[in-house]
Amino acid sequence: MKELLEELARRLVDEPDAVSVEQFEEDDGTIVLELAVADDDYGKVIGRGGRTAHALRTVVKAAAVKENRRVLVDIVE
Template sequence: MKDFVEYAVRALVDLPDEVSVEETVGEHEMAYRVKVHPTDLGKVIGRQGRTIQSLRGLLSGAAARQGKRGALELIEPPEGVPSGNGIAAS
């Protein structure tokens, strides 16, 4: 499942080498933390959050087939870290 999440996110971004996915699998949950380059955050989130919600829906469906709950978290850069466009994240 981690490979699928990583593949899907890499296909969306301009800097695929900057994508990292951390997987935590428990007895009842599969959780994935995705980190991308700050300039690619908008591409992964999508207009009105539709892209990230779609990814979460696919993950939840796949996890449910295994009797687990799926969670996908997009890690944003800390406050004050430049987003790559010259404007600090706020």
């Protein structure tokens, strides 16, 4: 899931080398993925009205269902 989010984000932004994803696991087994991109690329990752961010979360959650896991995607600065 981490690799999926990283690849999708790299294809959206102008500076793919600045994309990083940190993965953490909470006590209840939930996986938290924190996505960070270059300052100029946050608008591309979030999208108009948050549509792109919502789509990214939907795709990653669909991948998590295959593994019977719960995942949260945070976009951090």
